[in-house]
Amino acid sequence: MAPPQPIFSNYNQTTLEQYSYVLYPGNGTISNGTNCYLSFGNFHPSIYSNGTVDNGTNCDSPYYGIAARGGVGIAFATISILLLPFSINSLHRLGKQHLKHEHKRFRLISRRWQWYWVFLIHALSAVAGFLSIDIDRDYIAGTSFTSYGAVFTAVFPCCLGAVWEMTRHWGSFVERQKFEEDPYSFRDDKFRSAYILLAPIFVYLFGFLFFLLAVLRNWNNVIKQSPDFIDNPRWKVGIFLGLVCFILIVLHVGFIYHFWHPSHLPLKIPLCFVGVAVMLSYCIALSFDSHFSPFDSNSSIVAVSVWGYIPILYLLLVMNIAAHYQVNDDKIILRQRSERENARMQAALDTVVVHDDNLFRQDNALGYSDEKQSAVRVPPRAYTNAEIKAFARANMQAMQKSGISDQR
Template identity: 70%
Template sequence: MSPPGTLYTDYNQTVLDLFDYVIYPGNGTVSNVSNCYLSFGSYHPEIYADGTVENNVSCDSPYYGIASRGGIGIAFGALSILMLPFSMNNLHRLGKMHVKREHKRFRLISRRWQWYWVFVIHALSAVAGFLSIDIDRDYIQGTSLTSYGAVFTSIFPCCLGAVWEMTRHWGSFEERQSYEDDPYGFRDDKLRTNYFLLAPIFVYLFGFLFFLLTVLRNWTNVIRVNSDFIVDSRWKVGIFLGVVCFILIITHVFVIRHYWHPKRLPWRIPLCFLGVAVMLSYSIALSFDGSLSPFNPSSSVVAVSVWGYIPVLYLLFVMNITANFQKNDDKVILEQRAVREQERMRVALETVVVHDDDDAGEPTVLDEEKTLDGSSPLAYSATYDFDGKPRPSQKRTYTNAEIKAFARANAKRSNNTDEPS
């Protein structure tokens, strides 16, 4: 890269040697191990005998205008911000508690963790998008590229976390529905208990190692645009651990289906799996091809956009759209409780026996054709009087308390009948 202006070399060589400054005619900079300044055209840094520098402009200063990478980065960051209110609304709607108290096995925080991870993805996407602006503008890559690399790479482990929490909560809700239906139907199963205890530990362990090896690293090597960085063993091991984490999440789906027998698999889960699979495939590909790497300033902008940005936006979009078709867990549980209560009342009323009064000769039976919705009152009729003559049916509306009392009385009578005489 040749300097876009006339190279400035009017320096005191003794001062340069004293502070280890070197003039690089190839790119028009003067630098030592710690500092780098532009030295061409109108950029004339003054280096004094005591080491101070005036009129200095850092080598990683934004010299050029915004280009295609910066424009797409702005769009990426803006779209992630625009979807943030939808995620906040879904957290409020799906994470709100509608029961009097939460069960210790099914905490309220369980359904919220997915959206907490989504908020982190929103923030990282916005920061990465706007950091990419200076990758185009910087004369020589510096802190903008290193910061962008660390932030952008952090998005992938967070996506794994969001998808895991979404999948795990789906299984937890299926367990909760089974528990509500029959709380005594759970047999002691050490294998099941140990799996659901250890599964999140292993998922987060491999996810953290993925983050540790790919994000928490020396990003100053990126400045050199060295292909050795792209294919180094540390990055490859990190991606491998990310793939293991993803496999554990997929395995969790089959375990849920084995234990809780859900009627169907929600569409949001395979759709989100597709987005994560694309992200991991891109991470593997850029390990071997530097032209695809988002950390290479001269890489293909189309590749970075299609394989790097779009899957993240796709994941946010799918989670928010599918959430609009979800009901709050508590509301679903309350509806199921109401249905079970009506079914129990219906079964009880089919067998309840009611006497007209203490002196009645023949028992009267609740009319089974009537309903409990109030449109038609429950009725009983005594078919014959004491003389054996038919008499007109008598009708009466029963309250819920009376109906429950009838059910308890009938259950007590049935128990007494079953006892040996």
């Protein structure tokens, strides 16, 4: 956008040449490559002979009003903040311990890691949304654009981390239920043990490389609005490694089915896979066409919202809605233990044979023979819970002694 007229050009030419300042009438700025100041309308910077600048306004100062990008960014940040209490509540409900002791094989932290990543997504999304406000307001894209680019890109590896921890914990909980049912059903399997050890290492390795190449780079180049900054080899390799990380997460589901045979796959997992797939597809598309890139000030805000912002909010919604209907792992384990105990008790009761000694004593007193005694119908009688438990306990002890003697 052309600056308002007139352009202020009342400078000492010798001072400008000494400190390499150049006046750009096209956009009304004066810059030496390091420092940049507005020089039009009411902006009249003074450059002294010693190089100091007085009354200077930086080129990345908020000159314009909030536009479409800023408005969408505010909405994105606001929704992310509003969803944060639901994530906190999900962590409180699902991460709470209801058992006295945790098994060293199934640590409590296992089910909490997903929500730690989710909290990081909330924070980065809110920061990126508010930083996008200054992209429209700044006269020339500056530090707000560089900060926005780095923060917004960092959301994608965090989404991979959250989805991985959600998938990994589901497999861990399936294993835990099998272990609770029969601790000796898992035979030593070197491949399974090696996979459990190496899978998280490889997933986080490729996720970190994605972060290293796509996020930790010189974002000052984005100010130049050069397409080469996005579709350069570093970005492409980083996105490829992120894709490998996502493929490993998907393959982990097949591993869980191969070894532990779960009854069903939670719907939240494929739904979250769809969200991550859309994010990675968007990043891959940016590698070949930067016209709808969030790092291009002239790109379509609709494209940035649909392909960049909405998938992130979609993941947060899916995880929190699924958590609302999910039961704490410890409560499920306690319920299953109770069901197994009741089943064992019922099986023991089915084998209990009760003799009414009082009735047999009366028969003997009347002089009934064994044949007559067997013909006597024993009237039914209700037994108390204490009697039933005593019968079952005695029967179980007898069965255990019988099993021990058989082994001998």
